[in-house]
Each structure stands twice: as structure tokens, then as C-alpha cells.
Amino acid sequence: MRSNGLSKEHVHSITREALETLTYQKYGDSPTIKSYTNWKLFEENSPLKLPIEANAGSVEIKANVLISGSEAKFDLPKGVELSEGTLGLSQPEESRILGFHFYALKKAYRLKITEDLLEPLVIVSHLSEGAFISHHISIEAENVKAPIIIYDMGEEGTKSFVVEIKAKNAEFELLTVGKHKGLSHYLLRASLGEETRVKAFTIISGGKMSHHREDYSLEGAKSELVLRGMPISINSAVDYLTNVLQYGEKTVGETRVQGFSYENGWTVHRGVAKVFESAKGSSSEVNSHIIIMDKGSLGVSVPMLEVDTGEIENASHSSSVAQFDEDALFYLRVRGLTRKEALNLFVHGIGEALSDHLEKLRSKARSNIKELTEGLL
Incomplete structure (x- = not known):
């Protein structure tokens, strides 16, 4: 792979002193936003206690963007431009975990998609050492169609991965695969402008503690999100959060999550859908279902719908x-x-059904479901 020359833009930072004033969650008493993440593990394995640099590990996936440890390599297709910086959709002052993220962050990368992509843009975030490592990718697009695959992989240590997306008049097919063993914090935050359509499928194989959050803001008129999620915990823990905020008129938000918990696993889905007063003529749906596969495992399902119009x-x-x-x-x-x-067979079959709404990524989605489920149960 080749490294590209980059134009630089500001990346947020935070001091050690400012970190001390932050909490992981501001309102922990409400049942809808109660914290199910074991933040104590992140505190014990924070960038204040672990190294914030790591060597690149071995990754067999052929990627357009490969960030492993503290190293990054790029092999971008025609129609994708690279620079440094963020889109500013996430801030270190929001929470202690984001404070840790920006405190440890060395570089943030921006990708601008300028034309339709025929093949998936593959992004890999990977860690295989006992360190706290932050990775940050921003994607912006307008008037294009693009399939995107994001791999979030952690074998050791603690990894924080933030993905920011800003799109207008665009169509995305988005497949996110989380495969963890250690501690992982993942945040996808997307701003969807007018007539932007996103079909997303997320599958997570939990690690020691996996905190996975996706925030979608449907700001433009006629923007649409169809989200399918499949968190799986086998002797592991997944706290999966989905937040869909609808501001634009005639927007569509549809979230369906099917989770599984097995062998003392802990699978949680917390799904919020909110339709603001400005989102007249919109539709919103959030369905959350967890299956406990055996005794000793835990499942929690907390959907919340709020409509202001x-x-x-x-x-x-x-x-x-x-x-x-x-x-x-x-x-x-x-x-x-x-x-x-x-x-x-049971889990794999439901996973295939959930991924059927993807078109260009369908075969890849099914192969990832098969890889994450076969041999795990």
C-alpha cells in the first residue's frame, strides 16, 4: 500500500486536567439511558495507564484504509480524496470515553468521495497489542453512490474508533463488522442531508467489553435510514446503542436489531428514535429483540420512541x-x-434475513455473518 500526501486540518485535543472533570455518562439514573457498559474496565485500561502507541499487527483483509496500532496505510480508489482532520461531529468534552479518545489520538483522517464507487471502500481499524489506541475516520460525500465496509477489530488492549459521516444527496450501503477480544469503544456519528439514503447493517462479536454506539441525524428533507443490527455475545459483553434523530420533513428512520447472548454472555441493545416537530410527514420505527440462548446469559432490550409532531x-x-x-x-x-x-444455523439464518436489505454488500455481509457465528456457539 502507498501513503498519500495530506492536507492538514485541526484535530481536537484535551488536557489531562480537563479529563478529570468528565464523566462517562451524565444521567445514569433513567432506565432508558442507564449505563450497561462496565466503564470501570475502561478506567483501569485508560490512556492514563496504558501506552498510547502500538506497532501494526497482521491483518489479512485487503483494505483501502488500514489503521493498525499507530500506523496507517492507504490504497485509495479513484474518486476518493484524503486529508487530515475531523468533521467536528464529536467533541472530547462530551464524555470521559471521548475525552480518552481525543487524548490518545495521534492523527485523524478525512476521506472525500467525489464520484460513484463501483467496489466497496474498505476501512480497517485494528489493534493487537496491550495499549490504548484511538483511530478516527471522517467521510464526506455529495451526489454520489458508495458501498462502504468498516472492520473494527481488537485482539488485545483497548481501542477507541470514531467514524464521522456527512452526506448530501448521496446513497450509502454501509456494512460494519465488529470483532473484539479486549475492550472496544466505537462511535459512528452520521449527518444525513436532503435526499440522502443509507442502508446499514452492523454485526458485532463482543469482546471483554464492547461499547458500540451509532448516532444518525436525519437533517435534510426526504433523508432515509434503514438500519439492521446483530450484536452477539458469547462469554463476552456487548452494549449496543442506536440513536436516530429526525429533523427533516418526510424523513424515514427504521431500526431493527436482533441480538443473541450465549455462554454467560451479556447482550444489550438500547435504541432511541426521536421525531422532532420540524419532521412533519415522517415515519419512525425501532424494534429491539434479544434471544438468550442458554441459562446464565443476559439479554436487555430498551427501545424508546419520542414524537414531537x-x-x-x-x-x-x-x-x-x-x-x-x-x-x-x-x-x-x-x-x-x-x-x-x-x-x-439458527443465528446464521436470522443474520442473512437481516442483511437482505443490502444490495452490493449482500454477499460480503453473509460471509461475515458466517465467519462470526460458525464455530462460536
């Missing part, structure tokens, strides 16, 4: 936490499958 096209939300259907398992087992094979 009476001129709404549609608004709904649903929630469930259920035990795995043992009758379905028995049906598969009498046909010769082992328990693990039957559970893998």
Missing part, C-alpha cells in the same frame, strides 16, 4: 427478551445436527 406518517416500537425456542432446537437435532450446529 402530530403530523406523522407512522411511528412504532417493539421490544422483547426471550429464551431460545427449544422445540426448534429439538426439530433440528432429530435431523442429525449437534446442538452447536443447530444454534449456528
Whole structure:
């Protein structure tokens, strides 16, 4: 891969003294925003206690953007421009974890997509050493169509990865794959301008503690988001947050999450959908369902819908936490499958159904589902 010459823009920073004034969450008592992340682990493995530099590890994925440890390499296709800096959609003063992120951040990279992409733009964030490492990528696009794949991979240490997206009159197909063993903090924050359409699918294989948050702001008229999420915890923990804020008229927000918890796993989904008064003629939906695959595992589903306008096209939300259907398992087992094979087939099948709304990335989404589910259960 080649490194590109970069134009530089300001990157936020924060002092050690300012960090001491920040909390992980401002309002921890409300049941809808109660913290399910074990922040004590992040405190014990913060950039104040761990090295903030690391060597690049071995990554087999062919990437256009590869950030591993403290090193970054680029092999960008035609129609993607590179510079340094952020879009300013996230600030260090928001929370202690973002304060840690910007405190440890060495460089932030901006990608500008200037023409339609026929092949997926592949971005990899990776850590394989016992350090606290921050990675930050911003993507901006206007009047283009682009498929994007984001891999968030952590084998050791603590990794914070922030992705900022700003789009107008654009169409994105977005596949996010989280595969963790250690501690991970992930924030995707997107601003969708008028007539921007995003089809997103997220699959997360939790680590020791995985805090994964996606914020979408539908600011322009007729902007649309279709989000499917699949958090999986096997003897691990995932706290998955989705926030969809609708400001523009005739916007569409649709979130559906199906999570799984197994072998003392801890899977949480907290989904917020809010339609503001200015979003007349909009529709909003948030569905959250967690399946507990065995005794000893935990599932939490907390969807919340708030509508400030009476001129709404549609608004709904649903929630469930259920035990795995043992009758379905028995049906598969009498046909010769082992328990693990039957559970893998069950999870894989739901994952394929969730990813069906993706077009260009469908085969890649299914292969990632297969990789993350087979052999894990």
C-alpha cells in the first residue's frame, strides 16, 4: 500500500486536567439511558495507564484504509480524496470515553468521495497489542453512490474508533463488522442531508467489553435510514446503542436489531428514535429483540420512541427478551445436527434475513455473518 500526501486540518485535543472533570455518562439514573457498559474496565485500561502507541499487527483483509496500532496505510480508489482532520461531529468534552479518545489520538483522517464507487471502500481499524489506541475516520460525500465496509477489530488492549459521516444527496450501503477480544469503544456519528439514503447493517462479536454506539441525524428533507443490527455475545459483553434523530420533513428512520447472548454472555441493545416537530410527514420505527440462548446469559432490550409532531406518517416500537425456542432446537437435532450446529444455523439464518436489505454488500455481509457465528456457539 502507498501513503498519500495530506492536507492538514485541526484535530481536537484535551488536557489531562480537563479529563478529570468528565464523566462517562451524565444521567445514569433513567432506565432508558442507564449505563450497561462496565466503564470501570475502561478506567483501569485508560490512556492514563496504558501506552498510547502500538506497532501494526497482521491483518489479512485487503483494505483501502488500514489503521493498525499507530500506523496507517492507504490504497485509495479513484474518486476518493484524503486529508487530515475531523468533521467536528464529536467533541472530547462530551464524555470521559471521548475525552480518552481525543487524548490518545495521534492523527485523524478525512476521506472525500467525489464520484460513484463501483467496489466497496474498505476501512480497517485494528489493534493487537496491550495499549490504548484511538483511530478516527471522517467521510464526506455529495451526489454520489458508495458501498462502504468498516472492520473494527481488537485482539488485545483497548481501542477507541470514531467514524464521522456527512452526506448530501448521496446513497450509502454501509456494512460494519465488529470483532473484539479486549475492550472496544466505537462511535459512528452520521449527518444525513436532503435526499440522502443509507442502508446499514452492523454485526458485532463482543469482546471483554464492547461499547458500540451509532448516532444518525436525519437533517435534510426526504433523508432515509434503514438500519439492521446483530450484536452477539458469547462469554463476552456487548452494549449496543442506536440513536436516530429526525429533523427533516418526510424523513424515514427504521431500526431493527436482533441480538443473541450465549455462554454467560451479556447482550444489550438500547435504541432511541426521536421525531422532532420540524419532521412533519415522517415515519419512525425501532424494534429491539434479544434471544438468550442458554441459562446464565443476559439479554436487555430498551427501545424508546419520542414524537414531537402530530403530523406523522407512522411511528412504532417493539421490544422483547426471550429464551431460545427449544422445540426448534429439538426439530433440528432429530435431523442429525449437534446442538452447536443447530444454534449456528439458527443465528446464521436470522443474520442473512437481516442483511437482505443490502444490495452490493449482500454477499460480503453473509460471509461475515458466517465467519462470526460458525464455530462460536
